[in-house]
Structures are given as C-alpha cells and as structure tokens.
Amino acid sequence: MRGGACIVGVGETAYTRDVARAPTALGLQLEASLAALEDAGLARADVDAILPFPNLVSAEELAANLGCPELRFATTHHVGGAAPVASLGTAALAVSAGAADCVLLPAGWAGYSGRRTRQIVAQDVASIPGGAIARDYYLPHGLTAPLQWYALLARRHMHEFGTRPEQLGAVALAMRRHAQRNPRAVMHGRPLSMEDYLASPMLSDPYRLLDCCLETDGGAAVVVTSAERARDLRRPPVAVLGAACGQPDPADEITGRADLFRTGLSSAAPRAFAAAGVRPADADFAQIYDCFTFELLQQLEECGFCKRGEGGAFVEGGRIELGGELPVNTHGGLLSEAHVLGMSHVVEAVRQLRGEAGERQVAGAELGVVTGWGDFGDGSIAILGRSA
C-alpha cells in the first residue's frame, strides 16, 4: 500500500454543544465534506466514491446533495467508531486498485443536541453491538451502555497489572492539556487538575465522569485520491502508508473471550505496521480513539507502543503529552476536543503531517498513527506519512 493513496483534503464544522442550533447529521457531514473538497481544491463532481459512517447518512443521500453525478464505489464498515479509519484503508485500496479516483469520507452527528448515547442504548436495542446477545444476556442484568462494557475491561486490567485510577486520570489530563492549545476544542479554556479528575462523580466504577468522552455536535471529512493525482492539488498530500482493521474473538460478545484484552487492534496493528514498513517507535505522534481513558491506554499496549500491562506507566509523567516521547491526541481527542466519531483524529493527523497544527504542532512530524475503536472492541489503524 505504501505511497499508493493520499489524503489531500480535510474539513470540519465547528464543534458545539448548542441545543438551540440543532444541526442534523446530514447537514454536519455536508458542511464538513464541502470544506474538505475546498481544502483539496477538488470539485463536488470529482467525487466518485463515498464511504459513509454506519447508520447515519447514506452514500446516496450524500451524493445527491453534493451533486456527484458518477458515484461508482460506496461501502460502509460496520465497526462503530472504528469505521472512519477502517474506511480510510478501504479508500486507499479502492484508489490503488483503480475502483475510484476521488473518495470522500464523511462523519458527523448531533451527538449532543440530538439523541444522546444513553437514549440510543435504552431505546434502540437493535442498534446495540451484539444485538440479540446484548438484549438476552447483558441488558437484563443492567449492563446497558459502552461505559459499562469497557469498565469491565478496565477493572480486570487494574486487577492483573496494577493499573491505578491516577493513570486513567493522566490520560484525561493529557487530553485536556492539549485542548488548551486548540481553540476548536470544546474544553478549550477549561484546564483540569488531578484533584478535579479524582473528584469527578463515579458513574460506573472504575469510570468517573472525566474518564468519558464528550458528547458533541460536529462533522469532519477527508478526501483520498491517488499519489499521482495528489501532485497537482492544492495541499501537500499525506500518504496512507499502511492500514488494517480487525475484530476481537468473538466479535459479537464481550464476556466469553479467552483473552479479554485481545481486541481488533491486537491483530490489525502488526499488519498495518508491516504494510508500512515501520515500527511503533518510529511514530512521531499518535491519534488514538479515546472513547474512555482506559481504551486509549489499552490501544497503546495493543498497538505495540508499550507491552501489555505497561500502559499505565506509559501514560504517566507527560510521556503522551506534547513534548513527551509520544504525543497522543494533540487536538484533545474525544475526551476534550469533541466526539466526531473518530474522523477528527484523522483530520488532526493530517494537520500535524502538513505542519499546520499551530501551537500544538509536533516539531518535524513525519510519521503518525491513527486508530479507531468501536462496538465491543473492533479496531482499525492507519499509518500516515508526510509525502516526499
């Protein structure tokens, strides 16, 4: 895959929590898509492939609104928040194989002013990962939401490896510190101390309120094309050097796994690094899907940035902060910038590799890693590089 496809445009809406504004997923995704096309210097009619986020807006609806007369490739990865990065890999494959020239990847939702996650899980059993399994074996015992599924993993990790609440807090604090350098972040201007973190209300022990990502309204989009075509476009292209997605075993059930920590990324990450011909230690930064604090820590382990069980120590002492050995989520992530379904992590990675990240720029950033996490631990990863 190395060098075959590039990200040539990125776009975002404002990230808000304004119920009066009441945007729709379609409106947010269209706004972000237009911004990404403008950024690339491509026309709406150039788009011939759309890979939409699952269960929100269809490729047909997006194409009709944007005015894309020749849609010839459209597919969706049904892996929850892992979908944008999984789709990035598929976009690169489609472009490399000649199945598409210009692929649009939009994501976005009214995650705050629309139906909130807890309403979705309470009212729409069919939309819950696991479907009938969750209905039959989890919900009757009160295990009803992602916060609670993943708290089971965090608790077991603490038991096996001695991971401490303050280490989960270190993740929350790093994301919040990065948000102070990002005017787009919902938590910009609201710094956080460890005391604040530890005093935040417990929701599903060991998870406190401040272990949880934000619920926000917002859209983000990227445009992928071939390296050849990218040369003539407006912005410096960012190459998709390697990408992979994977699923836990079993993928549709969380409690019975022989190895509770072996999730989709555990198999995907080695494949992506091998495809790119690089190692985790080569990365200048990582944008890790941070739905909750422990999931970020766990993905660092399963990606190979550290060994399993060492994640707690790895996130301490500023090592994942700007200036540290591996800056993680330089935009503030889902925890402190906004929850844009994982696409904002891709956008931030591109900005870093273009050198456009302003006061949160990682000096000399040439290689970055982006992950996605969804459902009961589906995983996706892309290795991105500054094009020569």
Added chain:
Amino acid sequence: MTAADASALPLPGRDGFAGAFYEACRSGELRFQRCSACGAWRHVPRALCAACGSPAFTWTPSSGRGRVFTYTIVTRAMHPGFAARVPYAPAVIELEEGVRILSEVVDCPVEELRIDLPVVVVFQEVAEGVTLPKFRRAVPAGAGREAGG
C-alpha cells in the same frame, strides 16, 4: 422499586436459544450448551461449536459454582429500568466449567465485591415467567477471607 420501573426493566428474548436457556433457569437449573462432539462448554449459546464446528450439543447442567472475573459498580444508571437500583454491579462470573456469564452477585454489598470472590448460582424471578440466573457468595459474609482463595 415502583411498578413503572419494573415495567421498564429490559427482559431477554423468549424464543430460540435464549428461550431454552431461560426455560432451564425457570426450573431452577443453570444449563449451558456442551458440544456433543468435542465436549467444549459454551456461553453465549450458538449454533455451532467454535472449537470443532459441530452443530450437535446438549443443554448440560452447570455446577453453578464459579468466581468473579470482573465487575463494574454502576452508580449512575444509563437505562431508566435500573435507576432505582443504583448502586448495582454487573459482574462477569467464570464458572467451574470454564464458561463466563454476565450476571450480578446479589446479597453482597457492592463495596465487598472483589475479583476471584467464590460465588454460586441462585435464581430470581424478575417478571412473570422470566427468571434470571444471579449469584451469591459461596462463603457467607464474615466466614473469613481465606475461603476466597
């Protein structure tokens, strides 16, 4: 718990594998699928054995004895059906047969719950004709921690 809360409680399906699983619970038995070809136990129920691929199985009684594998203490309900129940603790129980099941340790204050706590199955009727498998401490409170291994 009010009648309105009880009516909001999410209930399992009553047909297919779930119907068979919960029918056994109704008669006071915890039964899991056991592969007739290779002997592997499994839960959640499935059409094929993931170990050997066989569709043949029997609903085999479990000893009902196990240990807490992991848990979370819910202090803010994410579903209205459980709002009156907080704090409560969904727990993964690992049975002696090797299978794990999501349930709860009843009659155990959440602050006394811990990983590796030995437990044994009990049954709770939560709605007309719907009985869930729950667990209680295998060793009564105050009997000494050493029993917990």
